[in-house]
Amino acid sequence: DAKTTQPTSMDCAEGRAANLPCNHSTISGNEYVYWYRQIHSQGPQYIIHGLKNNETNEMASLIITEDRKSSTLILPHATLRDTAVYYCIVLTDSWGKFQFGAGTQVVVTP
């Protein structure tokens, strides 16, 4: 199973872009990169996913390096409500067997 490595925590100023890195150097060719977040005591929330192309939706952008060994989640204009634990996950099988790691605790400050 591909594993992911993320920083334990990071701070971000409100209104600024938050760039969250993730290393997944053992990813295989057919594995997707998913990002979820968990706001305190709530269920995890899907953010975005991609295979090899960069992706953007209303919540965030996902930049995947050409060798696919790392990716960056970008929250373009962080708000206080973006304070959460962010999980980078490599999907290990077609049945959605996610392996959640420790994630990155992001704190957005005024």
Added chain:
Amino acid sequence: DTAVSQTPKYLVTQMGNDKSIKCEQNLGHDTMYWYKQDSKKFLKIMFSYNNKELIINETVPNRFSPKSPDKAHLNLHINSLELGDSAVYFCASSQANNEQFFGPGTRLTVL
């Protein structure tokens, strides 16, 4: 309407008791999951059902028995509860693209 709902939200019980947690999704998804989040906040998958058929069964004690009466429901029954079962249990559902929608969680406390 809530997409994935769980009941109860909180459950406090004594060691040795048997309890159930219910999950329902109104998204029309074929696949449902149970996750456990322990005190260290690690989220681990326990079970997955696709169209009422068990497809993922992680190393979970057989005191835990999932039951899927139909594809919109996945209940979790736990026998002979132990202190270590205290955790937050999340239900989730997904369709073909594997984006999972999570419920609000059930906080189980075993005394």
